Amino acid sequence: LIRGxxxxxxEREQIIKLFEIIDNMMTLSTELQSSLESKIKQxxxxxxxxxxxxxxxxxxxxxxxxxxxxxxxxxxxxNARDFVKTVLESRLGEVPLDVEQxxxxxxxxxxxxxxxxxxxxxNSLAEFKQSLAKIQ
Numbered sequence: 363l364i365r366g367x368x369x370x371x372x373e374r375e376q377i378i379k380l381f382e383i384i385d386n387m388m389t390l391s392t393e394l395q396s397s398l399e400s401k402i403k404q405x406x407x408x409x410x411x412x413x414x415x416x417x418x419x420x421x422x423x424x425x426x427x428x429x430x431x432x433x434x435x436x437x438x439x440x441n442a443r444d445f446v447k448t449v450l451e452s453r454l455g456e457v458p459l460d461v462e463q464x465x466x467x468x469x470x471x472x473x474x475x476x477x478x479x480x481x482x483x484x485n486s487l488a489e490f491k492q493s494l495a496k497i498q
Contacts, residue, residue: 365405374406435471442474449481454490464494473497 365378390398443465450457468474478496484490 368405438471439469439474442471442478443468446474446477446481449478450487450490453481454484454487458487461491461494 367380372380378396402482446465447457450461465474466476468477480490480493480497484493
């Protein structure tokens with residue numbers, strides 16, 4: 363019935379209204395209702411999912427791989443920024459907003475690694491900021 367309604371190009375809302383009427387007329391067991399909903403969902407996915415070529419599938423997979431790599435890089439940058447802040451807080455007190463803003467703009471991991479070294483060796487916040495200005 364559902365497949366026929368979709369093939370006759372009924373709108374999804376029309377099909378839902380029809381099933382509300384049928385649902386009021388008869389009651390399905392929980393198991394049958396769940397099975398019906400699963401089959402409806404599967405069918406809707408089948409009719410809305412266009413065929414994808416092997417080349418497109420490889421492109422999608424490559425895109426996922428690139429996304430994972432970018433995610434790892436972003437994670438490494440965030441971890442390095444957090445590490446700098448932790449070192450500064452534990453050694454020199456609260457991290458000023460301007461330093462935090464600067465750290466958030468740094469997008470090169472090796473630069474953040476250098477900043478960690480500065481944070482670990484600076485004797486004061488003023489000294490840290492002076493050394494930071496040299497990196498910029």
